[in-house]
Amino acid sequence: MSDHIQINLGDHQYPLIINNAFNFSCLSKRLQDKKVLLVSNETVAPLYLDEIKSALPFCQLFECILPDGEQHKNLLSWELILNSLADCGLTRTDVLISIGGGVICDMTGFAAASWMRGVDFIQVPTTLLSQIDASIGGKTGINHPRGKNLIGAFHQPLAVMINTTTLQTLPQREFVAGIGEAIKYAGINQPDFAHWLSDNQTGIMSLDDEVLRELIVRCCRFKADLVEQDEKEQGIRALLNLGHTFGHALEAATAYQGYLHGEAVALGMVMAAELSFQLGFCDSELRKTLERLLRGFKLPYRLKKSIAAEQLVELMRLDKKVQSGQHRLILMKGLGQAFIAKGIEENDILNAIRACV
Numbered sequence: 001m002s003d004h005i006q007i008n009l010g011d012h013q014y015p016l017i018i019n020n021a022f023n024f025s026c027l028s029k030r031l032q033d034k035k036v037l038l039v040s041n042e043t044v045a046p047l048y049l050d051e052i053k054s055a056l057p058f059c060q061l062f063e064c065i066l067p068d069g070e071q072h073k074n075l076l077s078w079e080l081i082l083n084s085l086a087d088c089g090l091t092r093t094d095v096l097i098s099i100g101g102g103v104i105c106d107m108t109g110f111a112a113a114s115w116m117r118g119v120d121f122i123q124v125p126t127t128l129l130s131q132i133d134a135s136i137g138g139k140t141g142i143n144h145p146r147g148k149n150l151i152g153a154f155h156q157p158l159a160v161m162i163n164t165t166t167l168q169t170l171p172q173r174e175f176v177a178g179i180g181e182a183i184k185y186a187g188i189n190q191p192d193f194a195h196w197l198s199d200n201q202t203g204i205m206s207l208d209d210e211v212l213r214e215l216i217v218r219c220c221r222f223k224a225d226l227v228e229q230d231e232k233e234q235g236i237r238a239l240l241n242l243g244h245t246f247g248h249a250l251e252a253a254t255a256y257q258g259y260l261h262g263e264a265v266a267l268g269m270v271m272a273a274e275l276s277f278q279l280g281f282c283d284s285e286l287r288k289t290l291e292r293l294l295r296g297f298k299l300p301y302r303l304k305k306s307i308a309a310e311q312l313v314e315l316m317r318l319d320k321k322v323q324s325g326q327h328r329l330i331l332m333k334g335l336g337q338a339f340i341a342k343g344i345e346e347n348d349i350l351n352a353i354r355a356c357v
């Protein structure tokens with residue numbers, strides 16, 4: 001049995017299909033006899049590529065297997081995908097398929113956005129984080145040495161095909177990092193979801209199929225709702241960046257080796273809660289509630305002493321949300337009451353970070 005969520009974006013609509021197998025039959029008409037480049041990495045390809053190839057008997061398949069890791073989400077990997085597209089002679093009516101976590105989803109999407117000024121692509125996300133967040137909504141891109149996701153484009157996929165059984169092979173730390181992004185939805189506008197996460201912690205951590213499916217369906221609906229209201233992040237979609245400005249700085253400060261993305265977002269949310277408290281937007285309970293939730297899932301909620309607050313603030317200056325030199329951050333008036341705060345002083349940010357050690 002599969003769950004089906006439709007993303008409606010005016011002139012473009014596409015399905016998110018949540019299943020417990022790889023099944024592309026609903027796309028067979030679109031893919032019939034087309035050239036399809038499968039993009040994956042050295043970790044995921046040995047696990048799932050053969051199964052996926054057998055599920056795609058109706059098209060002409062090619063592969064591009066990249067090195068694994070956030071440090072490879074860069075111009076070189078993007079160029080390797082473009083070289084594969086050139087080698088297989090992929091034309092405007094052909095298709096790319098990403099098979100992997102958020103890194104592969106973002107890079108494949110960006111290659112699809114740039115090849116011949118835009119070709120279709122399908123997301124097959126295989127981490128919890130990419131199934132509930134990265135594969136949905138059309139943000140594609142790569143990192144620049146100066147900062148995360150600085151190069152990219154909005155390019156919506158043709159479909160997102162989620163196979164929940166792929167989570168069985170995901171290392172536990174990666175799985176838990178995905179929970180960091182799930183908790184983000186509770187912080188933005190879904191306070192009841194925080195209770196659901198606490199109540200279902202055992203089922204989630206034991207990878208109970210029914211609980212996982214509900215987790216994924218709920219999160220996909222939360223994200224779909226925000227993306228439908230604001231596809232190009234002119235307003236409300238920016239709320240999805242809760243914890244991310246701090247988080248991206250944490251990732252860059254540790255050369256993408258210290259924190260997984262979802263872990264950095266988790267700690268970033270604590271910093272956002274502390275800053276919200278210090279600026280008088282909420283009481284101190286918010287940070288405590290978030291910390292309890294994060295601690296329950298063994299996610300980080302305190303900053304390592306070795307990371308200087310000054311370095312994080314310097315890195316935050318390069319964030320895409322900085323406008324005319326002023327910091328714009330997602331803060332909270334309470335759990336589930338996120339808002340866009342403009343003109344935040346660096347000194348206040350520094351104090352909040354220091355209070356999270």
Ligand SMILES: NC(=O)c1ccc[n+]([C@@H]2O[C@H](COP(=O)([O-])OP(=O)(O)OC[C@H]3O[C@@H](n4cnc5c(N)ncnc54)[C@H](O)[C@@H]3O)[C@@H](O)[C@H]2O)c1
Nearest residue numbers: 043068101102103126127129130133134139166169170261
């Ligand atoms: N575009 C968006 O809207 C959006 C949203 C959130 C995050 N992101 C991006 O997503 C990235 C993080 O994604 P991620 O957390 O999935 O990291 P990731 O892509 O690096 O995957 C994590 C690790 O798990 C491995 N892996 C993937 N699936 C596996 C499986 N089923 N079994 C075993 N191993 C598996 C990967 O090879 C990798 O080593 C970041 O670059 C972030 O910027 C994008």
